[in-house]
Amino acid sequence: xxxxxxxxxxxxxxxxxxxxxxxxxxxxxxxxxxxxxxxxxxxxxxxxxxxxxxxxxxxxxxxxxxxxxxxxxxxxxxxxxxxxxxxxxxxxxxxxxxxxxxxxxxxxxxxxxxxxxxxxxxxxxxxxxxxxxxxxxxxxxxxxxxxxxxxxxxxxxxxxxxxxxxxxxxxxxxxxxxxxxxxxxxxxxxxxxxxxxxxxxxxxxxxxxxxxxxxxxxxxxxxxxxxxxxxxxxxxxxxxxxxxxxxxxxxxxxxxxxxxxxxxxxxxxxxxxxxxxxxxxxxxxxxxxxxxxxxxxxxxxxxxxxxxxxxxxxxxxxxxxxxxxxxxxxxxxxxxxxxxxxxxxxxxxxxxxxxxxxxxxxxxxxxxxxxxxxxxxxxxxxxxxxxxxxxxxxxxxxxxxxxxxxxxxxxxxxxxxxxxxxxxxxxxxxxxxxxxxxxxxxxxxxxxxxxxxxxxxxxxxxxxxxxxxxxxxxxxxxxxxxxxxxxxxxxxxxxxxxxxxxxxxxxxxxxxxxxxxxxxxxxxxxxxxxxxxxxxxxxxxxxxxxxxxxxxxxxxxxxxxxxxxxxxxxxxxxxxxxxxxxxxxxxxxxxxxxxxxxxxxxxxxxxxxxxxxxxxxxxxxxxxxxx
Numbered sequence: 001x002x003x004x005x006x007x008x009x010x011x012x013x014x015x016x017x018x019x020x021x022x023x024x025x026x027x028x029x030x031x032x033x034x035x036x037x038x039x040x041x042x043x044x045x046x047x048x049x050x051x052x053x054x055x056x057x058x059x060x061x062x063x064x065x066x067x068x069x070x071x072x073x074x075x076x077x078x079x080x081x082x083x084x085x086x087x088x089x090x091x092x093x094x095x096x097x098x099x100x101x102x103x104x105x106x107x108x109x110x111x112x113x114x115x116x117x118x119x120x121x122x123x124x125x126x127x128x129x130x131x132x133x134x135x136x137x138x139x140x141x142x143x144x145x146x147x148x149x150x151x152x153x154x155x156x157x158x159x160x161x162x163x164x165x166x167x168x169x170x171x172x173x174x175x176x177x178x179x180x181x182x183x184x185x186x187x188x189x190x191x192x193x194x195x196x197x198x199x200x201x202x203x204x205x206x207x208x209x210x211x212x213x214x215x216x217x218x219x220x221x222x223x224x225x226x227x228x229x230x231x232x233x234x235x236x237x238x239x240x241x242x243x244x245x246x247x248x249x250x251x252x253x254x255x256x257x258x259x260x261x262x263x264x265x266x267x268x269x270x271x272x273x274x275x276x277x278x279x280x281x282x283x284x285x286x287x288x289x290x291x292x293x294x295x296x297x298x299x300x301x302x303x304x305x306x307x308x309x310x311x312x313x314x315x316x317x318x319x320x321x322x323x324x325x326x327x328x329x330x331x332x333x334x335x336x337x338x339x340x341x342x343x344x345x346x347x348x349x350x351x352x353x354x355x356x357x358x359x360x361x362x363x364x365x366x367x368x369x370x371x372x373x374x375x376x377x378x379x380x381x382x383x384x385x386x387x388x389x390x391x392x393x394x395x396x397x398x399x400x401x402x403x404x405x406x407x408x409x410x411x412x413x414x415x416x417x418x419x420x421x422x423x424x425x426x427x428x429x430x431x432x433x434x435x436x437x438x439x440x441x442x443x444x445x446x447x448x449x450x451x452x453x454x455x456x457x458x459x460x461x462x463x464x465x466x467x468x469x470x471x472x473x474x475x476x477x478x479x480x481x482x483x484x485x486x487x488x489x490x491x492x493x494x495x496x497x498x499x500x501x502x503x504x505x506x507x508x509x510x511x512x513x514x515x516x517x518x519x520x521x522x523x524x525x526x527x528x529x530x531x532x533x534x535x536x537x538x539x540x541x542x543x544x545x546x547x548x549x550x551x552x553x554x555x556x557x558x559x560x561x562x563x564x565x566x567x568x569x570x571x572x573x574x575x576x577x578x579x580x581x582x583x584x585x586x587x588x589x590x591x592x593x594x595x596x597x598x599x600x601x602x603x604x605x606x607x608x609x610x611x612x613x614x615x616x617x618x619x620x621x622x623x624x625x626x627x
Contacts, residue, residue, distance in 0.1 A: 029084055184575075227547075314351050329394065514545070
């Protein structure tokens with residue numbers, strides 16, 4: 001006999017039934033997201049919100065009550081599931097802003113599915129079962145009979161509603177000032193946090209600093225640096241071509257990595273040994289990942305708080321590296337084998353002023369991997385185009401965006417250049433390593449092609465990783481064990497965001513490994529110094545890391561708000577600064593007194609200045625209309 005027939009019909013209130021269902025889902029979400037879970041925490045934080053919703057249903061839904069309960073169940077389930085999946089990759093809490101990027105999900109469906117832990121699907125089990133019963137009319141009638149649809153007594157509903165709302169306020173109100181979104185969501189409850197973000201953002205007037213009060217001197221003071229009067233290397237590469245190569249998901253631990261004697265990235269290893277190599281260099285991207293890296297590198301501004309830069313700033317007349325290079329007589333272009341509409345890149349390229357872009361329409365559908373043609377196709381056709389630009393007799397600035405080593409790194413095995421040991425087979429860490437080995441090989445082919453064409457020796461070539469490839473939160477137990485094998489210790493936050501920067505400037509610099517800290521925001525001023533381009537009229541939040549040792553780098557997205565790097569450590573806040581955690585940059589660094597609260601406040605102010613400055617820039621469309 002079916003299970004529902006064995007239960008005395010008309011005996012279960014939907015209020016009670018769906019309370020039980022959502023309590024189970026609450027615990028599942030908390031286990032997936034929070035490192036520590038107090039046994040009663042989910043009940044005390046989430047249940048009042050759920051009961052407040054259920055009380056509204058009891059008050060206002062005399063008809064179709066089950067349908068409304070099912071709808072609320074589906075919405076709450078969706079919120080929990082989105083929070084679990086978002087945290088799995090970004091390590092932060094999802095908000096309604098992320099829904100603006102839903103159209104990108106289908107393009108990265110492989111990445112999304114790779115993050116899906118099987119037990120996450122349990123959150124939909126009740127929906128599948130109930131949906132099965134509702135599919136046929138007779139079963140639907142039995143399901144309706146299962147519930148006692150008589151409304152709860154008004155006095156009981158009013159009492160439960162009042163107590164629930166009071167508890168929700170009690171959970172939210174004292175925790176509004178918490179900087180760390182994960183801690184804030186844990187203290188408020190996930191549902192309270194998501195609601196709080198919606199209402200606080202809609203009612204809050206953004207505290208912008210007047211653009212007339214933002215200047216380079218103020219920025220440099222906050223950063224704690226004094227630009228030298230006579231910087232080293234200034235103008236020593238003047239007149240050379242500039243080629244910036246952005247390596248997809250390339251992390252710094254790959255440099256000099258060997259697995260069972262196999263060198264993983266021999267090309268990058270050689271480049272690091274023979275050129276200027278920055279080993280303590282860090283990503284500064286957010287929701288837009290690769291496109292955010294393009295924005296930060298080409299503007300020396302920070303990414304916006306809640307959205308990809310390409311979604312937030314494309315209508316602005318952005319000061320940029322392409323515009324600086326054009327003012328110096330350079331031809332400018334960018335190369336990417338994906339479609340230009342992905343992450344709204346077409347508008348970004350207009351805003352930062354590239355003369356033209358080359359996307360999938362140019363590269364075609366040859367040797368497609370993930371979103372477009374492979375790195376080999378990218379580099380081959382790009383080299384041919386650079387040769388044409390060189391023959392035109394005008395120096396050029398080009399940015400080249402690699403893509404084959406993209407999450408989830410399930411590159412076709414026919415492209416494998418190495419055979420990894422069994423422990424690295426069929427897991428994300430192993431797939432990541434073999435895809436980066438291929439990316440390294442393709443880069444080597446590109447370099448050889450540039451040398452044959454006489455382009456390499458007449459160019460400054462900047463190579464860096466765009467963002468992390470292996471988020472700590474995405475790795476299973478075996479993956480973390482493999483990373484421990486690679487590092488000789490636990491894989492940590494500072495390792496995760498560490499990417500390499502290599503600058504090749506033939507005839508300008510000798511091989512050197514730099515120990516000072518840098519970030520993607522520093523690439524523009526560093527390159528401008530080498531190329532002899534003045535930044536007097538270009539406000540920038542980075543610094544020339546060839547001439548500075550101290551640095552202050554605010555972080556967003558992959559780390560909680562309030563996180564920052566200085567020359568000694570990565571700081572991540574707890575609820576406040578004082579309960580935050582420091583992670584030394586150097587492996588032998590001590591764990592005390594590496595960062596200060598003043599630096600924490602200065603880092604937050606730098607972000608506010610960047611946000612204020614960019615938001616008050618002239619609108620690009622209006623500027624074009626007046627021309």
